[in-house]
Amino acid sequence: MELNRAVAENIKRIRKSKKLSMERLAAEAGVSRSMLGQIERGEANPSVAILGKLAMALKVPAEVLLENDDFVTLAEYPEVKTKPTRLDGGKAVLRENFPYDEVTRLESRFLDLYISARYEPEPSVPGCVCYVTAMSGTVSLMAEGQSFRLLERDAIRFAADQPYRFENMTNATARLLLVYQYLK
Numbered sequence: 001m002e003l004n005r006a007v008a009e010n011i012k013r014i015r016k017s018k019k020l021s022m023e024r025l026a027a028e029a030g031v032s033r034s035m036l037g038q039i040e041r042g043e044a045n046p047s048v049a050i051l052g053k054l055a056m057a058l059k060v061p062a063e064v065l066l067e068n069d070d071f072v073t074l075a076e077y078p079e080v081k082t083k084p085t086r087l088d089g090g091k092a093v094l095r096e097n098f099p100y101d102e103v104t105r106l107e108s109r110f111l112d113l114y115i116s117a118r119y120e121p122e123p124s125v126p127g128c129v130c131y132v133t134a135m136s137g138t139v140s141l142m143a144e145g146q147s148f149r150l151l152e153r154d155a156i157r158f159a160a161d162q163p164y165r166f167e168n169m170t171n172a173t174a175r176l177l178l179v180y181q182y183l184k
Contacts, residue, residue: 006068007051008042014058014065015040029057068103091117097177105182112175113139113168120165127183130160137174140167150176 026033038044055062100107134150143158
């Protein structure tokens with residue numbers, strides 16, 4: 001759902017749950033009834049200052065007015081529709097599994113590391129955490145200044161906003177599932 005529509009529905013829903021008329025909310029927030037009506041219909045894009053006034057009048061945190069819970073539980077991403085990225089001279093293959101979702105703040109990828117492959121991405125944005133599950137093979141992970149050895153079905157979580165790298169430690173392909181969560 002687009003943000004204007006989500007804001008409009010949130011304000012209207014909260015106003016009604018508190019049994020406030022449009023006139024009363026407009027008066028308490030210090031905005032015109034006409035402006036409030038436009039906002040609730042999704043016709044006006046309220047400024048941050050107006051959102052703050054409305055949040056104070058509704059007695060809710062401002063971020064509640066921005067919530068967009070238009071989350072669809074069923075989503076399919078067939079592998080044939082994703083394009084792999086070859087890295088480390090073709091010895092590593094990164095393939096998107098689930099793209100970034102604004103509601104869950106998650107995204108996931110498969111990482112295949114062929115013999116002697118290494119994957120060392122740039123650190124992510126501040127507050128990003130990576131959850132890794134070794135699907136097959138044995139992998140060395142350097143993260144948060146420590147070294148870890150991941151065997152098949154091992155899992156680990158680490159801060160992805162710092163340097164990290166994976167290396168295949170065997171003479172077979174290692175496959176990982178990487179799930180990124182953006183906390184901030």
